[in-house]
Amino acid sequence: MSVSSPIELVCPAGSLPALKTAIDHGADCVYLGFKDATNARNFSGLNFDPAQVREGVAYAHARKRKVLLALNTYPQTDNWSSWTQAIDRAADYGVDAVILADPGLMAYAAKTHPQLRLHLSVQGSATSYEAINWYRERFGIQRAVLPRVLSMAQVESVVANTQVEIEVFGFGGLCVMVEGRCALSAYATGESPNCNGACSPGKHVRWEDTPRGMETRLNGILIDRFSEGERAGYPTLCKGRFEVNDETYYALEEPTSLNTLELLPELARIGIRAIKIEGRQRSPAYVAQVTKVWRAALDKLNSGGAAGFSVLPAWMAELNKVSEGQSHTLGAYYRPWK
Template sequence: MVAVNSNIELVCPAGSLPALRAAIDNGADAVYLGFRDDTNARNFPGLNFDTAEARKGIDYAHDRGRKVLLALNTYPQPQHFERWTQALAQADSLGVDAVILADPGLMQYATEQYPNLRLHLSVQGSATNRHAIAFYHQHFNIQRVVLPRVLSLRQVKSVIESSPVEVEVFGFGSLCVMVEGRCALSSYVTGESPNTCGVCSPAKAVRWEETSQGRQSRLNGVLIDRYQKDESAGYPTLCKGRFKVKGDTAFYAMEEPTSLNTLEILPELVKMGIAAIKIEGRQRSPAYVKRVTQVMRTALNRCQQDPDSYTPAADWVAALDHVSEGRSHTLGALHRPWQ
């Protein structure tokens, strides 16, 4: 029997110092951030923290009693392994509250060199069941797992009941339709993937063009989508393009541009005993972080006080839809018919 956790951690994205402050000021219990290189899975231009900024951010959070989690969640190859071990050394000396890792080699290194450093298994570690979690717990003493967004609500419950460690789930944000940590669609087309370079469908490979057939988006030359005049164009993430599978009509063959939104099932997640709920979006603006953190903080407070009478307010849903991909939302795999 899992006890209802009345102190679920709200974990918010910080792609910059202003975003970090927006998260902390609006009710985040913890923020997660990365260094300014390919050691993290949001290795985007103009984003992330150098050491001095990380120091400022950590001080800001710790002064207010909040935590900072550092994402080192890409898979280092031998040519550049030192970049990841240096990042671990920095994490340790900066005094982050935990590092979020995916790579077993790096986890082994961390347990040997920094036995007191708290380890979380990143969503990029692809642990979708109790045996996989047990492996990382036994070998590397991980204290928390972030679940990939491919499990149904029932499967999440089953994992929580049998997990030896805390379970963190995604609560809101852009949706990976593929198992995280196991997707090479981006590197197949651009040479860079989340695992290898910390990017998916990288901006430098994107090209927009206006043609007689409409506005077109390309990724390394490959046509991802074509928009009619009245359509709003989305970022050309590979899995959210329109392609042809059977016949001549192009459709969203993998996933529509939409965002995960768990407001509707928050009471179930709370009762299941999740330890933390994560908001996606380190690549988004401080304004996004502020708005989403406010809504999720309010919802989580309301839900933890009285899960049985909780219902998501219409203005929360509207506020989140406003910042969602495609201005729409889904429960993704948590919702049975989706599977």
């Protein structure tokens, strides 16, 4: 799909202050969730109640920005109505699109609220244009968020063979699990992030000072141990340090952030419609810092074109401050053998 419009900047809003911060710093769209298991960031202290959604939508629309509502977990037979009611509320609140993963919910939304724009969530794990086109033909989706497992060549192939707008992640956290198929946290806690909306749910997390250092545990499983003064991250299994063959290290995945600033000209060339910033669980300060940098980068690309674009050291310095492990990666995008 050839796209002549500028790339949209889609930023996280885990709270009303974060929503306003994102918009004030240049986001074209914000994405948010309700205060329940219908979204994949179902943590205490995050997300929106009905009054906050209405206020957020009004704030965004007054500034000609968009609000996308993530309903991107999978309902079960005993709570199906909670998800369909969430779709009904989304339509009533006037959000610009809902981000869905479950085909049954897409069918409900398409039939009950045909005017409601549908986006396919990254949790849907659609990695081929054949899958994306099926969702378009069956449910009328207008945008798909690609999983973070595709090379640039594979992303380009998807874009070239679908009429669906394609959105990709540009900055933020990564995970070794395929989106929509997380098993590690479910194994440790008995609660699937894809159904309950939280990886490493807070009720299973414990922090404890010990003679050997600060220990973090998930449902009793030791995830990490931090020495005095060492920066301690939230305990998730995939980013824990474990002893393997008498050596302790990040056995599954080192903490690092995806950062595709240098790929912006290429993403624009192949027709990417939107860049998503990960981090609804992060603070408004994080949202401000990252949004400001990406707005500046996209504006530079839009005004000067690919030939005039370069990544400024100041941008990287700002992003380093909020990156996991203070390091960056291009992730799966950079796989020259693919």
